[in-house]
Amino acid sequence: MKRSIILLFSFLVSIFSLSAQEELNIVPGDAYIELDPAGGFNLWIKKKEGLGSIMLTDSSKDPEGREDSFTLRSFDYNEVNGDEKRVLNGEFLKQGEGYYFLIDSTTEMSPVFKEEAFRIYVPESVTYGYSWSREGQVAIGRGSWLNIRAFEQPYADYNGTYVDNPFILNMKELPPLPPIAMEEEGVFDEMASATEGEFYIADDGDDAVDKIADLLDRTEGPDIDLLLVIDTTVSMKDDVSFIRHKLVPIVKTKIASFEEFRIGIVLYRDYKEEYLTKSFKFESDLDIIQGRLNRISVAGGRDLPEAVYEGLYEAVNNFEWHASSRLVIQVGDALPHEVPRGTISKEMVFSDARAKDISIYPILLPVE
Numbered sequence: 001m002k003r004s005i006i007l008l009f010s011f012l013v014s015i016f017s018l019s020a021q022e023e024l025n026i027v028p029g030d031a032y033i034e035l036d037p038a039g040g041f042n043l044w045i046k047k048k049e050g051l052g053s054i055m056l057t058d059s060s061k062d063p064e065g066r067e068d069s070f071t072l073r074s075f076d077y078n079e080v081n082g083d084e085k086r087v088l089n090g091e092f093l094k095q096g097e098g099y100y101f102l103i104d105s106t107t108e109m110s111p112v113f114k115e116e117a118f119r120i121y122v123p124e125s126v127t128y129g130y131s132w133s134r135e136g137q138v139a140i141g142r143g144s145w146l147n148i149r150a151f152e153q154p155y156a157d158y159n160g161t162y163v164d165n166p167f168i169l170n171m172k173e174l175p176p177l178p179p180i181a182m183e184e185e186g187v188f189d190e191m192a193s194a195t196e197g198e199f200y201i202a203d204d205g206d207d208a209v210d211k212i213a214d215l216l217d218r219t220e221g222p223d224i225d226l227l228l229v230i231d232t233t234v235s236m237k238d239d240v241s242f243i244r245h246k247l248v249p250i251v252k253t254k255i256a257s258f259e260e261f262r263i264g265i266v267l268y269r270d271y272k273e274e275y276l277t278k279s280f281k282f283e284s285d286l287d288i289i290q291g292r293l294n295r296i297s298v299a300g301g302r303d304l305p306e307a308v309y310e311g312l313y314e315a316v317n318n319f320e321w322h323a324s325s326r327l328v329i330q331v332g333d334a335l336p337h338e339v340p341r342g343t344i345s346k347e348m349v350f351s352d353a354r355a356k357d358i359s360i361y362p363i364l365l366p367v368e
Helices: 178-194 205-217 234-252 286-294 308-317 346-355
Strands: 003-011 031-035 041-046 053-058 116-122 125-129 135-139 145-151 162-171 223-231 260-268 277-283 325-332 359-364
Touching: 053 116, 053 125, 178 346, 178 359, 205 234, 205 325, 205 359, 223 234, 223 308, 234 286, 234 325, 260 286, 260 308, 277 286, 277 308, 308 325, 308 346, 346 359
Parallel strands: 223 260, 223 325, 325 359
Antiparallel strands: 003 031, 003 162, 031 041, 041 116, 053 145, 125 135, 145 162, 260 277
């Protein structure tokens, strides 16, 4: 299932010709994105009178006009824009073999706008320029600098008026979004029910730690292996701070009821980040555990889904479990990828957890 998400543009000052039409200015409310399960996203631009085509370009611009800005291109063909035509200097350019321009002149019905709109599929990585000039590749995600070049004519024909709409890409779910909230709850509830765990919704990191404490109160000994699986993308900054400062002091009040108490940690981010997962093996010394929590840093998270299943798989399969009570507590604010990016699937996580008598307890936090 694709997820429709409001696209918040941090728009820069638009640069356009003196004869530019107001209809070619793209403003917040004219655009949204739809995440693609296979990666990347679809950029939808509302069709307006006088808007004939749109094209994505890099946002670099020489103020003296001596260097060109270039159209962004996909490496591979896609059904959305792979056959779109582009005109330059009065001639149609050839699409194909790495020259799939991010362009659209053909409108279709938007499921969100409920009217005709342009659509461009934007992959996770794009290229621009040519070997005989400035060229490069760009990974697209939160914080990317892009430009929507809006044309009066179809096929991005410069013989008509055009307007540059440069912006910084910032993806954020805007409340209220009941359908998405229900989807998230369903995914995490499935994790819990498939492994005889329990699903929690927390208000923030402070509340998440309180829920961990409540879970420990309800867990019977004599021994326990507790493994924390923590989202460390940038949206978790405040929540990780609560976990860092509050978790160990609370755990100290709970361990007396167990003959043995061990804590392990798995940190996860996402593909193409600094790391996919990072592990800290089981440890009984709470001072060592506190030191590990103190060193957690947050970064990345270019798209909304994160490597949740990969973090859980690491927890289930790469630790030496031996306690009678075996708990994985996953803490994060984003869904897992609906379609696996690598070799790990949810079915693998669930079946391996059941085989080792490990229960998964997801704690879902609000998106910052």
